[in-house]
Amino acid sequence: MKIDLDNLISIYKSLLKQYGRQGWWPLLSCENIKNNKGYHPGDYSYPRNNQQKFEICVGAILTQNTAWTNVEKALFNLKDEKLLNAKAIKDSKIEELRVAVKPAGYYNQKADYLKAFSFFYLSLKGKTPARAELFAVKGIGPETADSILLYAYSMPEFIVDAYTKRMFSQLGFFSEKERYHNVKEMFEKALPKDVNLYQEYHALIVKHAKNNNSRKNKIAET
DNA sequence: AGCCAGGCTACCG
DNA sequence: CGGTAGCATGGC
Numbered sequence: 001m002k003i004d005l006d007n008l009i010s011i012y013k014s015l016l017k018q019y020g021r022q023g024w025w026p027l028l029s030c031e032n033i034k035n036n037k038g039y040h041p042g043d044y045s046y047p048r049n050n051q052q053k054f055e056i057c058v059g060a061i062l063t064q065n066t067a068w069t070n071v072e073k074a075l076f077n078l079k080d081e082k083l084l085n086a087k088a089i090k091d092s093k094i095e096e097l098r099v100a101v102k103p104a105g106y107y108n109q110k111a112d113y114l115k116a117f118s119f120f121y122l123s124l125k126g127k128t129p130a131r132a133e134l135f136a137v138k139g140i141g142p143e144t145a146d147s148i149l150l151y152a153y154s155m156p157e158f159i160v161d162a163y164t165k166r167m168f169s170q171l172g173f174f175s176e177k178e179r180y181h182n183v184k185e186m187f188e189k190a191l192p193k194d195v196n197l198y199q200e201y202h203a204l205i206v207k208h209a210k211n212n213n214s215r216k217n218k219i220a221e222t
Numbered sequence: 223a224g225c226c227a228g229g230c231t232a233c234c235g
Numbered sequence: 236c237g238g239t240a241g242c243a244t245g246g247c
Contacts, residue, residue: 064229070245071228105244109230141230161228206228213226 008190011171012197015204019211022203025056025151026068028075038203044196053152054086054121060147061113061139062104073103089118113139128153142180150202156195158187159202163209 023030023038027046030039040046047053055075062071077100078084083092097111104110116138120129134145142160149155160183169176174183191197 060228063227065227066229066243067227067245069227070243073245103244105227106230106242107244109242113230139230143229147228159228163228202228209228 006190008173008187012191012201012204015208016200019204019207021200022207024199024203025147026059026072027052027055028072028079044199047152050126051085055084056152057117057121057148058084058114060144060151061117062101062110064106064110064139064144066105070103070105074101077101077103086118086121089114090122109139113137128155131157142184146184150195150198154195156188156193156198158184158191158198160184160187161202161206163205164202167205167209 021038021041023041023043025046026039029052030046047056058078059071059075062074075084081096081100083089083097083100089097092115094111094115097114098107101107101110101114117140120133120137129149131145131149134140134148135142140148146157146159149157150159160180165174165176165178165183168174168183169178173186187201191201
């Protein structure tokens with residue numbers, strides 16, 4: 001297959017055909033992780049309330065370099081402790097927060113990150129944050145910012161994660177060490193500026209990468 | 223028993 | 236600037 005930007009669209013189509021719609025972002029209220037059919041496939045109307053919006057932000061922070069199964073445990077802990085909302089986290093004792101997020105790993109840092117984010121989130125008073133504002137919050141880098149914007153705020157920001165870099169560098173689009181911004185820009189130039197497309201594409205990349213779960217195996221071009 | 227997972231910060235040269 | 240050690244749990 002010849003490699004050019006049009007292929008980013010055909011790769012999307014073949015991934016979609018192979019795996020179907022993934023129904024991202026994972027929400028506790030649509031907990032379907034075991035059935036392999038996605039969370040709310042084909043339904044792009046999430047988040048439907050501020051509770052879900054905040055939950056996505058928390059999940060995006062907790063999943064940094066961490067398996068989602070571990071993140072889920074932490075999210076359930078937070079929910080059980082009535083800590084899955086910004087005001088509660090802002091007012092919480094940091095020790096409590098650490099215990100709750102422990103299963104997600106890096107729990108000292110992540111407790112601090114959630115604290116900082118909750119203050120920031122409340123300061124927004126419902127407004128959509130600018131990407132640069134998110135960057136300024138401790139613990140939020142490019143991928144987390146884009147995850148929050150794309151899935152919590154439905155903004156057209158393409159997410160670049162380790163899977164995206166690995167998969168598309170193996171396909172010859174760029175080096176695995178290419179800068180975040182350059183990769184992001186490549187996708188955003190090649191694709192229509194469509195939130196649902198960005199959401200689905202990222203979810204499919206993760207699905208495909210997990211399906212071929214070894215960094216040593218070449219990812220098939222499907 | 224290691225290796226790995228949907229990164230980020232702090233600090234180094 | 237670019238490069239990397241450290242952070243930590245749970246699943247396979």
